[in-house]
Amino acid sequence: MVASPHRDASPNNLELRDLLESSFQNRNLVTMAAGSPVPLLKDHVWLVVRGMTKLVTSYMSGDEALLGLVGPNEPFGEPLSQVEPYEAVTLADSDLLCLRWDELSTNPDLSGAMLMAMARRYRQAESLLALMGLRRVEERLRGFLELMARDYGQPCENGIRISVRLTHQELASALGTTRVTVTRFIGQLRDEGWLVMEPGRHLVVKLNQSR
């Protein structure tokens, strides 16, 4: 079991959004449709206000790898990466706020809240690293879906609904495997009853919520 429930209490999230709304009054707020590439500007970070962005890199071989998912109240951008090539693409219709990185770190009201947000991003990256060390693809897939459920899921009648839609190819990129293998193991997890596919391709994961 790789990911345990360990998120910041939600007050921090609310606090950051409130702070940003009052500090920036929605200047530099940009709305983008799902599937849009987000331009990476030097010395600026994007803060996801609504929606979800994926961060990816690609290799000479043509393979792609997922470096992270960035959800509401989380930052990404040029100052936060040293990977090349580096691409950010919205996974859902999103509102994004563009902020100067030095402004965040020198504004005492913002830097504390942003530190919490940065810690969330770090924990996710570390969890992905732990997952990538699992030998069996099935364990990586189960761990990845657990991570998505805990980080971005909503509790529902049957478990936790993952509202982010990732294709089997995107899951394969995230897990260093092939689309065919993902499809096979997704089927297995559904047969086990651990995973349920709801209308509209939403996944519902049955986590033991008492953990």
Next chain:
Amino acid sequence: MVASPHRDASPNNLELRDLLESSFQNRNLVTMAAGSPVPLLKDHVWLVVRGMTKLVTSYMSGDEALLGLVGPNEPFGEPLSQVEPYEAVTLADSDLLCLRWDELSTNPDLSGAMLMAMARRYRQAESLLALMGLRRVEERLRGFLELMARDYGQPCENGIRISVRLTHQELASALGTTRVTVTRFIGQLRDEGWLVMEPGRHLVVKLNQSR
């Protein structure tokens, strides 16, 4: 090429150390010999003042994976991870400062500097994720040594000296491969002249420093 030179300017590092020294006056400063496990205390982070700590997880299979290297002016600890099991071990004789996480985020003098430090940790984790997606172990090894050289190396006559000592087994854990494979590729990189082994097992990497 995965890692490009993109570190914060060193003034930030100095600033954080100065701030901590004045804020905390070395209370909670602990000195540990190389190879010591660092106790993880709830709601506290450790800040490396001198030395280096590695973060690892282990699997049911008995395999281990490196989750990160934490160098001077960088934090790690219980609030910054959701991986289980999770272990921190000093790789060199180290001075570590134990700080309450909520104290860092609410102290406006500290939170800005800590945000920069957290961003460095995040960039490293993301770079490791990008490396893990490389198919060929040789590329992963070369990329990992480049990352260590850029993050923690010192320029010297022959290139960049990596002062952290990792065994071939530790490199293998970091790269999801075997000790034997690491030893073979280290030999290859030495034959190429890209890697030089100095007395005392220090590695020197020939990076193109103009990049």
